[in-house]
Amino acid sequence: xxxxxxxxxxxxxxxxxxxxxxxxxxxxxxxxxxxxxxxxxxxxxxxxxxxxxxxxxxxxxxxxxxxxxxxxxxxxxxxxxxxxxxxxxxxxxxxxxxxxxxxxxxxxxxxxxxxxxxxxxxxxxxxxxxxxxxxxxxxxxxxxxxxxxxxxxxxxxxxxxxxxxxxxxxxxxxxxxxxxxxxxxxxxxxxxxxxxxxxxxxxxxxxxxxxxxxx
Amino acid sequence: xxxxxxxxxxxxxxxxxxxxxxxxxxxxxxxxxxxxxxxxxxxxxxxxxxxxxxxxxxxxxxxxxxxxxxxxxxxxxxxxxxxxxxxxxxxxxxxxxxxxxxxxxxxxxxxxxxxxxxxxxxxxxxxxxxxxxxxxxxxxxxxxxxxxxxxxxxxxxxxxxxxxxxxxxxxxxxxxxxxxxxxxxxxxxxxxxxxxxxxxxxxxxxxxxxxxxxxxxxxxxxxxxxxxxxxxxxxxxxxxxxxxxxxxxxxxxxxxxxxxxxxxxxxxxxxxxxxxxxxxxxxxxxxxxxxxxxxxxxxxxxxxxxxxxxxxxxxx
Numbered sequence: 001x002x003x004x005x006x007x008x009x010x011x012x013x014x015x016x017x018x019x020x021x022x023x024x025x026x027x028x029x030x031x032x033x034x035x036x037x038x039x040x041x042x043x044x045x046x047x048x049x050x051x052x053x054x055x056x057x058x059x060x061x062x063x064x065x066x067x068x069x070x071x072x073x074x075x076x077x078x079x080x081x082x083x084x085x086x087x088x089x090x091x092x093x094x095x096x097x098x099x100x101x102x103x104x105x106x107x108x109x110x111x112x113x114x115x116x117x118x119x120x121x122x123x124x125x126x127x128x129x130x131x132x133x134x135x136x137x138x139x140x141x142x143x144x145x146x147x148x149x150x151x152x153x154x155x156x157x158x159x160x161x162x163x164x165x166x167x168x169x170x171x172x173x174x175x176x177x178x179x180x181x182x183x184x185x186x187x188x189x190x191x192x193x194x195x196x197x198x199x200x201x202x203x204x205x206x207x208x209x210x211x212x213x214x215x
Numbered sequence: 216x217x218x219x220x221x222x223x224x225x226x227x228x229x230x231x232x233x234x235x236x237x238x239x240x241x242x243x244x245x246x247x248x249x250x251x252x253x254x255x256x257x258x259x260x261x262x263x264x265x266x267x268x269x270x271x272x273x274x275x276x277x278x279x280x281x282x283x284x285x286x287x288x289x290x291x292x293x294x295x296x297x298x299x300x301x302x303x304x305x306x307x308x309x310x311x312x313x314x315x316x317x318x319x320x321x322x323x324x325x326x327x328x329x330x331x332x333x334x335x336x337x338x339x340x341x342x343x344x345x346x347x348x349x350x351x352x353x354x355x356x357x358x359x360x361x362x363x364x365x366x367x368x369x370x371x372x373x374x375x376x377x378x379x380x381x382x383x384x385x386x387x388x389x390x391x392x393x394x395x396x397x398x399x400x401x402x403x404x405x406x407x408x409x410x411x412x413x414x415x416x417x418x419x420x421x422x423x424x425x426x427x428x429x430x431x432x433x434x435x436x437x438x439x440x441x442x443x444x445x446x447x448x449x450x451x452x453x454x455x456x457x458x459x460x461x462x463x464x465x466x467x468x469x470x471x472x473x474x475x476x477x478x479x480x481x482x483x484x485x486x487x488x489x490x491x492x493x494x495x496x497x498x499x500x501x502x503x504x505x506x507x508x509x510x511x512x513x514x515x516x517x518x519x520x521x522x523x524x525x526x527x528x529x530x531x
Binding site for chain 2: 167
């Protein structure tokens with residue numbers, strides 16, 4: 001595997017052009033390719049009529065704190081962040097979970113040396129804020145991530161970062177893409193380790209295979 | 216010597232006259248008998264194979280020579296056979312390339328962590344043999360600092376990624392100069408207009424020349440009839456892709472043509488939890504894959520062999 005130094009696309013296009021020319025110049029010399037490589041240039045890419053769109057998943061809204069107990073009617077309850085934070089003075093210096101109390105106990109924070117209020121809004125705990133103070137709703141969290149992770153955001157915009165499902169051809173059906181926090185915990189964004197749970201029984205390497213099957 | 220016209224016994228039946236029964240004739244006869252026995256022994260595998268082959272299958276033409284009517288008959292027969300052998304109701308399509316489409320695949324090696332979800336998805340999507348966990352994808356755990364596939368391992372287990380390793384998923388590279396196609400003596404494998412190298416499983420003679428010719432170890436041979444429980448059979452199939460393969464034929468990744476030629480993304484891409492995989496039409500200037508090839512550091516596996524893969528690797 002070597003580095004592609006020259007513009008790859010130009011080389012690929014040249015390869016395709018050469019292939020077409022060769023097929024045209026030598027009709028019948030490769031009968032197996034008779035059907036595959038027609039002696040006429042490939043038709044231009046169709047003007048794709050994007051009847052469908054790429055849907056980027058979004059969080060439903062600001063996170064809610066689930067209360068441990070139930071109300072007298074036996075219902076579980078959840079409260080908005082602002083329930084407490086509207087009456088508490090924000091500590092703009094805070095960076096670690098160690099000095100957090102109440103609901104934030106045990107929170108793993110491993111996202112550089114960011115202070116909580118680098119992303120959370122001190123004025124309205126149910127929103128986020130950009131570095132310049134602009135308010136960002138929780139559903140638009142990707143706007144917040146993108147201000148630092150612009151390279152990833154650019155790749156994401158071009159389908160080269162983040163998982164997706166559905167159709168590559170948007171004239172036939174929609175595509176759904178994950179958002180940043182589907183894969184990355186915003187407080188500890190490093191992608192977690194995974195355990196390999198499916199392995200083909202490779203004939204060349206698996207010693208447990210039967211001997212007659214090892215060629 | 217015998218006189219068949221025996222004057223004293225006119226009622227005896229006449230017999231042929233055998234004169235001068237030479238040693239030479241005896242030896243010839245002996246060898247003829249031995250030869251026949253040897254021939255029978257030699258074709259005995261064929262006789263066994265014939266037991267697994269219906270008359271219709273035996274008489275079938277090459278896929279590329281079939282008329283639309285013949286194709287419909289063949290597909291109906293194959294669907295019937297799937298019902299008989301696997302107890303599964305399947306639909307086998309005859310998906311053809313979309314004009315103006317050339318499929319290209321890319322994998323972000325900075326993001327791939329070797330978890331193998333793509334391998335498993337391929338296994339299920341393509342109706343691979345359950346006992347062998349067969350799949351068209353191998354993920355190779357590679358020491359950092361090399362691109363030599365021979366230094367990699369496919370049998371790693373446990374938590375990934377490991378600190379001193381990176382992970383290289385390898386499947387069919389859908390080469391523009393495919394060595395596998397060149398060596399096939401019966402033209403059972405070929406490259407289609409959208410760049411996908413396909414196999415006519417009914418025309419493959421199982422010689423495995425293609426498997427030997429592939430520098431990416433991307434082809435698989437069916438040592439036995441794949442076993443798939445009826446409830447696990449993926450019923451969305453295509454003649455040239457994931458229909459259940461017969462024993463004794465070679466198969467390979469087809470970029471999930473039964474999905475991608477219907478506009479969908481390949482199964483391995485959808486299964487990838489890290490989003491390392493990108494698929495698209497290189498002829499579409501607005502496509503993701505075009506942007507990627509123009510803006511990332513893109514690599515080709517074993518580029519020096521001149522196989523011109525339609526499969527790329529990149530780093531962020």
